[in-house]
Amino acid sequence: MSGLRLAWRKSLNGVMLTLTGVAAFSVVAVLFVILGFLIWNGGTSLNLAFFTQLPRGEGELGGGMANAIVGSLKLLLLAALIGLPIGLLAGVYLAEFGSKTFAFIIRYTTDLLNGAPSIVIGLFAFTLAVLPVKHFSTTAGGIALGVMVIPITVRSTEEFLRAVPTSLREAAMALGANKWKTIATVVVPAASGGIITGMLLSLARVAGETAPLIFTALNNQYWSPGWSQPSASLPVMIYIYALAPYDDWHRQAWAAGLVLLTMVLVANVGCRLVLSRRGAARST
């Protein structure tokens, strides 16, 4: 009897452990399926016109998404200008100056903002920058993305500042530097690699955001000079083109998807490799 029970326990052990392995590898397989489809469908659709031409009218063949690429870059620039300074300095506050209660409140609010659905951030930017002036604009889209950049930058900045060894601070203090000089000339430079990587990661994350843009930056079939007109962007173009009933638009949606995913994944892989190498160097 006990032999039978042992056999049952052992076979259950084998089956369940195998299943956990299958689960892990099927999730990783999804990544390769995504990459495979995008490289296959996007790679065959990508051509020079995609990068150099404006979109054509509904149902017309050809054209490209040059304006959407530039639009996305402009939106990211605005997001960086709005989000990164706030994120950086708030991160410095939390790591270096924060009093107990107020730092807790700020940390909690940051998490709240980080968890807010992106479409809600879009509504917020709409009420802030579209409703008062009655027209969609690049600026409104940049504000939406900028708000999303803030919480990610805050958390990564705080984390990397905290990782700077106390001995470095003590050395600077012992040489007579006061607190802010220590922070500005020793602590922040020591953590700068990590902080900059964290900033790039936060920009990579908002680069693919669609929901906050569809009613702030809207879309534009043409170039969008300046900052106060509606602007095309890659994610919104993918959304619109994928739902349109034209095969040629589907082809371009795949091409845009490939370009966007390449940008996001290259930024992620690069940043994470840099981070893990620094982490390894620190621990040895």
Added chain:
Amino acid sequence: MSTATPTIDHAAPPESGPRALVRRLRGGDEVAHLITLVFAATILLITTVMVFELWANSSLTRSKFGLGFFFSSTWDPVAEQFGALPFIFGTLVTSLLALTIAVPLGLAAAIFLAELAPRRLSDTTAFMIDLLAAVPSVIYGLLGIFVVVPLMRTTIGPFLKASLGHVPVIGDLFKGPNYGVGFLTASVVLAIMIVPFIISVSREVLLTVPREQREAALGLGATRWEATWKVVVPWARTGIMGSVFLALARALGETMAVTMVIGNAPKIAASLFSPGYSIAAVIANEFAEASGDMHRSALIELGLVLFLITFILNGCARLLIVATERGGGGRPA
């Protein structure tokens, strides 16, 4: 020692007045403190203004429909009649169904990565799973439309109908025409999107379980699986619950991928093949072309509801994860 210090202090008595202020400011610490404080407070300001704007801009529908907004299923922008029930229904159904797919899958994968895989394999796999979490949601939507929807129409849907469609109660979930788009497709795409979050948080939590716990169980003669399932997982269960809450919050707020595959029809139906609608999807589809102030107010009120729900879920998730990582959380049952 403590008696010696005051004599030094007497040499430089506590200053007051404008000259002292100038000296302290010239030191720079106070200024730096103040500047960073202002930027940190900006975050608080932004969040407060956000809640205020959503609240103020939804006043029209709040005063006209009151709580009835959440229990009515009429959505008619032309007649200015708005009820949120179909959208709440769609959001809840797709999110919960996505969780039932994603939680077992994610937990199993996390167990494999934390307990079984060699460190290097575990780290590499976790790295790739983090990349999966970084894929923009519009890309998931793109694959949803062109890969999952046709697959659902031609293969998975008919298979489910043939196998489960005749089972008494469950069968009702698989009745009706199968268009490819609908609750089930949206749930599958959502599940794929939230699995990485469940895996990476659960893996971290499982890795914090003390080694002695495993060794004690194995020493008592438990198999590897028994040690994991009856000792390690219960120890980490609070943190795992936290990861589920985080994933749920993401699923509820997810917009693009759902909008692209749910079918966008405000219906409450028992069949999972039926097209539906979600809160985020209706905002994405209708807001830019909202027909009037009342319509816009209704959509903003939906956004406010979504924000409050995710606020609560994220708060719970954070508390649970912190509780486990401090070791004061789950105890082995």
